[in-house]
Amino acid sequence: MDETKVPTYPISNLIPTHPTVDYEKYPKVADPNPAVKLGVVDADKGKVRWISLTNNDEDYIPRFGWVRDGVIWVEVLNRDQDKMDLYFVDAKSGKPAKVLTETSPNAWINVNDDIRVLKSGDRFLWSSWRDGHTHLYLYSFDKQNPFAAEAKLEHQITQGDYDVTGVEALDDATGTLFFSSNKDDPRQRHFFSIKLDGSGLQELASDEGMYFGKFSDDAKHYQQTFMGPTTVPKMSVCSVGGVCFPVWQARDEVAEYGLRAPKFLEFKAADGVTTLYGRLLLPPNPPATGQIPLIVNIYGGPAAQTVLKELTSPFDEILARQGFAIFSVDNRGTPGRDRKFQTAIRHEFGAIELSDQLAALDQLFAQYPQLDKNRLGIWGWSNGGSMTLYSMTHSDRFRAGVAVAPVTNQVNYDSIYTERYMGQLKDDPKGYAQSDVSTDAGNLHGSLFLAHGTGDDNVHFQNSMQMINALIKAGKPFELMIYPNKTHSISGSDARDHLFHMIDDHFVKELK
Secondary structure, rough: HHHHHHHOOOOHOOOOOOOOOOOOOOOOOOOOOOOOOOEOOOOOOOOOEEEEEEOOOOOOOOOOOEEEEEEEEEEEEEEOEEEEEEEEEEEOOOOEEEEEEEOOOOOOOOOOOOOOOOOOOEEEEEOOOOOOOOOEEEOOOOOOOOOOOOEEEEEOOOOOOOEEEEEEEEOOOOOOOEEEOOOOOOOOEEEEEOOOOOOEEEEEEOOEEEEEEOOOOOOOOOEEEEOOEEEEEEEEEEEOOOOEEEEEEEEOHHHHHOOOOOEEEEOOOOOOOOEEHHHHEEEOOOOOOOOEEEEEEEOOOOOOOOOOOOOOHHHHHHHHHHHHHEEEEEEOOOOOHHHHHHHOOOOOOOOHHHHHHHHHHHHHHHOOEEEEEEEEEEEEEEEHHHOOOOOOOOOOOOOOOEEEEEOOOOHHOOOHHHHHHOOHHHHHHHHHHHHHHHHHHHOOOEEEEEEEEOOOOOOOOOHHHHHHHHOOOOOOOOOOEEEOOOOOOOOOHHHHHHHHHHHHHHHHHHHO
16 A cells, blocks of 8 residues: 555544534543542442552453452453453552563453452462463462462463363362363364363363353353254253253254255465365255356454354355355454464454455365356455455455445444554554555445444444445445444344345345
8 A cells, every 4th residue: 555645543533523612611630540440349338449550541451350358350451452460459458469461462362251269269260372372371379468479370271272262160179170162173162171280181062063051150060052053052951970951942943944054164275374164055956057156154353253063044045045155264363263363464454354265265166166256246244244345345256245234444443342453543554544445445346235224333334434435436336225223233123134135135136
């Protein structure tokens, strides 16, 4: 991009003001310490004690809890989100002591709920991806005087080429930890147990698919919900090391509607080395002659995977029965993989994701010659909508696309989320400018259908308004559907039914 065309986004342009208000006439009262504080309330007297842990008014306090009666643990995360300090705080005096510092150079720190203080009162669990994967570590501290010194790393509990996705429970009596993980397959989630010394790793159940649930406080029992590629969600109540009793099953859409499992595929990323996981759903009755139009269902962002071993989306099946093939691939930058994979998109949104998508498509067309590369569509929601717009303005391969509730300019979005991956605007104006797809509206290729809810409190409606204005200025025709007062999910049976019918109609018209 031409450096002279990179906007600097002065802060005065980002803060809305009312032109009739003279802000200068109002007195300004400076807070001597405007940073976020932690409040501790006396349950009997109702008096609040405010505790300051940082003098930086841009720091966050994402999590806090009790070490024991009278002692609080608090996480303090810097705005760049690459450094987190863990404090122990005396609840009565408010005196803090820093006991651990976690850093993640050239990346970010994933905030989670994995910290656990053992009942022994002198150790806690800590989650980190410092070795390249998200794993659990055991730290110890002085039980008698937890403020005396920094916590000591005892050892790493879990390790290997996989990621811990959550701490589920801790059985202090047996020294057994229960956690969820994508061990052996990033497309699945299973429950595991392991001893606190790192020995005795065991899988609780091994059916192909996704396990979710909740353990009892004593970690002796748990409720699990399971779904697989051809299995509707089933809930059971289980005893650890014992049997599971089924208690509920969702409506059997597999039997009732004939939902099918997709083909799970593997590709190489644009770097020629990294493995990408994809899925393909072919029409149940492909044409005897002619080729099959292909629709890419994309998300592509750091908040979600699309390629998981779970039940196929009914909408994918509806499209497939109309003669379309449906394809998804998780490019670099999506979760569920190692640190290198996830942080490949650091300081940019769009370029690496699209290059991986196109690389996977080239390999897909080579493997399935019955797919028609000249009738290629793409659609997505939220970040998937952003990637649809980016793909259609940075590639000429897509004949039609649907963008629902897209972020069109990262400056418009949630600063905590955006800065985690992009850094601060003042430090990388070029990266932010390159991610603004409205500046590339004149390069739109293919037939675009854009949809957004006016009450979207996640991806604000202004994103689509800016894109609409840019497309009009560029003289680019497109279709638009606005859903009054609807939020990000465009929920409600009437609105959802209307939207999906319009998406379906768009692809039928443009690709068939």
